Amino acid sequence: MGQALSAPVINDVSTNLEDPxxxxxxxxxxxxxxxxxxxxxxAYSHLQPLAVPGGDAAAVFxxxxxxxxxxxxxxxxxxxxxxGVLELLDVTALMRFKDDVSVRVRQxxxxxxxxxxxxxxxxxxxxxxxxxxxxxxxxxxVLRRELGLPAEGQS
Numbered sequence: 001m002g003q004a005l006s007a008p009v010i011n012d013v014s015t016n017l018e019d020p021x022x023x024x025x026x027x028x029x030x031x032x033x034x035x036x037x038x039x040x041x042x043a044y045s046h047l048q049p050l051a052v053p054g055g056d057a058a059a060v061f062x063x064x065x066x067x068x069x070x071x072x073x074x075x076x077x078x079x080x081x082x083x084g085v086l087e088l089l090d091v092t093a094l095m096r097f098k099d100d101v102s103v104r105v106r107q108x109x110x111x112x113x114x115x116x117x118x119x120x121x122x123x124x125x126x127x128x129x130x131x132x133x134x135x136x137x138x139x140x141x142v143l144r145r146e147l148g149l150p151a152e153g154q155s
Contacts, residue, residue, distance in 0.1 A: 007130035008039035011122035015049045015136060017041060021102035021119045025078050025087055028100060028121045044133045047118075050140055052147060055114035057084060061105045063146040064116060070142035071135065074101065090120075090135065098123050101135065116143065 012028065014020035017037045022030045032040070040047070052060050061081050068076055071090050078087035084105035091098055104117045118139055120132035144151060 007127065007133070008043045009127035010036050010039045011125055011128045011132065012036055012119070013040055013044060013047065013121070013128075013132040013136060014117065014119035015047050015140075016117040016119075019117075021085070021104040021117050023087060023100050023102050023119075023121070024085070026100045026121075026123065040133075046152070047133060047136050047140075050116040050143060050149075051108065052114040052116065052149070054112070055147075057105055057107050057114050060114045060116060060147065061086070064103050064105055064143060067139060067143040067146050068103070071101070071139060092131065097125070099128075099132065099135070101139070103139075116140075 012032060014032060017032055017040055020032055058081065061084055064086055065076070065079065068074060068086060068088055071088065073093065074088040074090040076086065077089045078085065086103040088101040089098060090101055099120060099122045102119045106115055108115045118136045120135045122128045122132060141151065
């Protein structure tokens with residue numbers, strides 16, 4: 001509960017603050033507002049794009065799709081493997097709020113790895129009590145397991 005109360009008053013969180021995944025099926029703006037970037041950078045600096053070394057984008061996308069099932073109240077609403085885009089609609093347990101999640105899988109510049117960016121945004125309210133950041137963290141942990149990568153902070 002302490003983490004929720006200390007969460008910044010924002011409702012949009014991304015692993016990529018400068019080039020966040022966009023939402024094709026919801027009304028969220030394509031870019032993050034400057035105050036959101038600052039708040040995310042300060043409170044959620046641990047949420048970074050997942051770099052899969054030497055990965056195959058199609059295989060990483062398939063793992064990203066499987067990892068989506070780890071969000072128990074989420075449904076896939078858009079899946080475009082060719083574009084590397086996956087969108088989910090997640091419903092919160094307590095108040096049944098609808099939150100949007102966008103996952104983008106793409107080859108890193110230079111081709112040495114595949115990058116996965118995740119963005120989670122609430123449809124209502126100014127703050128989310130840290131729910132979007134927690135959702136991204138949970139999703140990335142499951143994706144790491146799906147890909148056979150060590151947990152964050154382990155080598």
